[in-house]
Amino acid sequence: MKKTIVVGAGMVGLATAWHLQQRGYDVEVLDKHGVAGGASWGNAGWLAPAKTIPLSDPSLWRYGPKALFDPDAALSMPVRFNPSLWLFLARFMAQATQRAWDETMAALTPIDRAALVAFEELELGGVEATSTSGPFVIGFEEESQSHGFLREIDGVVRHGQQAPLERLDDPRELAPMLSEEIRVAYRLEGQRFIEPGPYVEAVAEAVRRRGGTIRTGAEVVHVAHPGVDRRPAVLLRTGERLEADTIVVATGAWLSDLARPLGVRTLVQAGRGYSFSVPTDVPARHPVYLPHHRMACTPYQGRFRIAGTMEFRGPDEPLYPRRIESIVRQAGRVMTGVDLDDRQDEWVGSRPVTPDGKPLLGRTAVENVYVAGGHGMWGVVLGPASGKYLAELIDTGQTHPVIRDFDPLR
Template sequence: MHTPPALSLRPPGARRVAVMGAGIVGLATAWQLQRDGFEVTVIDRQAPGQGASFGNGAQLSYAYVQPLADPSIWAQLPKLLLSRESPFSLRLRLDPAQWAWGLRFLAACRADVSARSTATLLALAEESREALQHLLADTRADCDFTASGKLVMYGSDASFAAARRQLDLQRALGGAEQHALSLAECLRIEPALAGSAARYVGGIHTPGECAADCARLCDALHGALQARGVRFVLGAPLGALRREGDRLLAVQAGGDWIEAEHFVAALGTGVAAFARQAGAHVPVYPLKGYSLTLDVPASDGLAPSVSVTDAQRKVVFARLGQRLRVAGLAELAGHDTRIESRRVEQLRRAAREVFPLACAGTEARPWAGLRPATPTGVPIIGRVDGAPANLLFNAGHGALGFTLAAGSARRLSRQLQGVADRPRGATALSRSAAGLAESSV
């Protein structure tokens, strides 16, 4: 597909930026920087989109951004840690980083922290929605993009009531249009749920939510950026750093030294080790997730057309053309990417139970990947204490990497251009969140 050249906004004496990482966050950053007039080099030890971007949940959840660090975790903790069917599992290791991250995560499971994180994520997600629209229009990427909305389904009155409280919080913060619906109303929106209707009491419907194939978008971005002069250094693991005082001069990639005026670390779960090498600390740790991709029948009413999340199982279902992406689970297990048959069967069972007519007997292609998560769920965008002054980070997006990538890239580019990185309304959102959290205690 022919990709039109972008209008060059490059100022005289344009600065060179090296973006380390070619997942969706790094590629979106490279696209934004190139659009804003920077000369960009992208570095990765793998091909573009081969890490957490490859088999993610495919949902673009601009409105449903509740962080994993939530007060409800405390009541759920025994079941989450002990049940073999838990959507979350902890595999303790002799790893100080794992223990430190876990303790910070538990410390963040408070109403005030969760409310502030929700406000921050909502503002970033809304910015990301607009930024991704520009990206898709500019690149004309063929990535099975749909804007068919999303249903989050709840299996108990208590969980549905908690979801309505979260909806009220997000509504007060100016979040996107959402509605609490009865089971009958949910079935009218998504008839394919009829086969599992007895499992649910109701749902939250967000009409404006979207879905897309992140791996295909990464492929499209790679091609578009190459056509526009962005340099890619692939298959090259990062090595030594060359510094002078408070500045990073070059990074070693394979046998090459890549020089630049600015560097961006968008390295996914590898960002913590890189930060240590650069003299800084970022609280990012892997959360292992799984997905299945199934071919589904074309007949209406069998497979969902709307994105669906089963809140109890914490499993998401996203339609990608004639495929269905089934994704979920979270394991705090270090950097282990092995695909465990027990977890694959857990997702298969969820698919058969929620959409029995579409998924029974269907061959599924399994995948496992590592989501780079901060304890609060809020990504790190910009400079970090202790790191060289010209090194910026764009990392720690957790399960919302696809959703937040374009907005994060826009914010990072503004920082490099010396433009204030706090979007309009963010201060008011944070104040509202703090007030709501205090009133709920």
């Protein structure tokens, strides 16, 4: 039986491990922190292909410069000398054109269309977790705020996805926590959501039940080239060396640390998101999206998880309370019947953002070593499909058209 080591126990890494087991591989998953220890735990848990779109779009030229000088803006970055960050931002902004948006959207559409089916495959295959259907409620304070969102939905449909959208007569019909400030709202069908931490834990448990090993506290510091036996290896911080027939690097926002020596030159920048949960007077039943305020909200274990912010900092920097306070201030304006003082699970997680908005899925320049990452905000929704098609490539040597545009050596 062939053995694969997967470095990273988030949704992408664990889904890859699960699909490799489907193909008869023995898998060992290594992670420095633990299952769902990175961006997979505290995100909004949206399985929303209609919103799985390029992060860089033409509106950034208006919004980005203003955000630099607004401490409460959803887009945040430190004002410091950081050549790597500024190089990333230059390339990210270069993608903020309609032509680049359409090119990236065309590349994302096939995997977007495969995303929900891949979750069904996990659940039918023994992963003891479920996803929940929408609708998603999209709210705005005034008509003009909706124009950008509607343009994005039109673009998604134009590229071949379905995104059933209907205007609501009363924004509070499905989302009673929205205040009277929200005067315009839509319902978006065809999407799903999960409680991300528990779901990823369920995938991990399914991998274990099949005989896979998951080692936490195992920090990989180097991926060694294959020796005479053509088997690559990983070197742990402890000095331990582990060999396998194939190795998959799926370390999220830390991807470049291991992948750059493997020939992967695309920059991966940590785009950090914040979240917390609060109680609501009326139980939340549906996800809520407030695009103008960049807030994504989801029912979570009897509470309401509020997530927001795109903060470009180092992945290991601490949580900055100012970012939580900013989300609280914004939520206080547009929500009612929520206790924003009773916050639990305050969290920051680092999402792996590439300049061109495309994931990195496939072979590296080193034989029998692969990478899986760079999904930006979409690692949870695209993780199972990414793992499925990467496992196919590892097993057969053939790149499925769904991931053809995500070559890590591009």
